[in-house]
Amino acid sequence: MRPVVAAAFILAGLHLATNACAQAEGARPNPTAKVTDSMAQRMQACVVCHGKEGRATSAGYYPRIAGKPQGYLFNQLKNFQEGRRHNEAMSHLLQHMSDDYLRAIASYFSELDLPYPPARAPGLSAEQQQLAKTLVLKGAPDRQVPACVACHGDGMAGRLPAMPGLLTLPSDYLTAQLGAWRTGQRKAREPDCMGEIARRLSPEEVGAVARWLSAQTLPLGTKPAAAALEPLPMRCGSSEP
Structure with missing residues (x-):
């Protein structure tokens, strides 16, 4: 899939992802925001659920994807695309993407180097x-x-x-x-x-x-x-x- 076409699918899918996560995160789309064709902008659909730049959010469910191995991220994108994992928003976002573009997404998030949250009490005996x-x-x-x-x-x-x-x-x-x-x-x-x-x-x-x-x-x-x-x-x- 050509990058521009893939970007269109990602940006369109942002609406579905927003509906799925907005209540938990208090997120609201900004219809007046200027859209630039960059990988960071295309990944805004991911940020809605996974947090800024791919960090886990405080919603208690969505995982951190920043810094994960590229091969792992690619495998999970394929698992969602091919039905081995199930999530409506993920399946919708990925259904028309080529393997090359999925690898580009995996590469983008694997290269992010962001701090981890501080340790906290596990609440275990x-x-x-x-x-x-x-x-x-x-x-x-x-x-x-x-x-x-x-x-x-x-x-x-x-x-x-x-x-x-x-x-x-x-x-x-x-x-x-x-x-x-x-x-x-x-x-x-x-x-x-x-x-x-x-x-x-x-x-x-x-x-x-x-x-x-x-x-x-x-x-x-x-x-x-x-x-x-x-x-x-x-x-x-x-x-x-």
């Missing part, structure tokens, strides 16, 4: 915090649940080329995504490793991990880890863009 830290750092080998750090990087900031960072994402979002994998509402390319992992976790474990991850933070300038030299602990279709 000491027992729940220990449970979450054990699953994140060590996994549950008896149930073939690998440690989160094995795929998402020791700093949990993601791993190239296509594993996302998980720290500071809203706990509601993390809980919803793990729940969607558990029930088959969210899928990835086969073999769908996250679907397998989520189904091996209890609802209590999902809640503890989600709240613990959301309460951590990362220093400014943190980047996704380099690609792993050793094979991942599970075969994962989404590990490559």
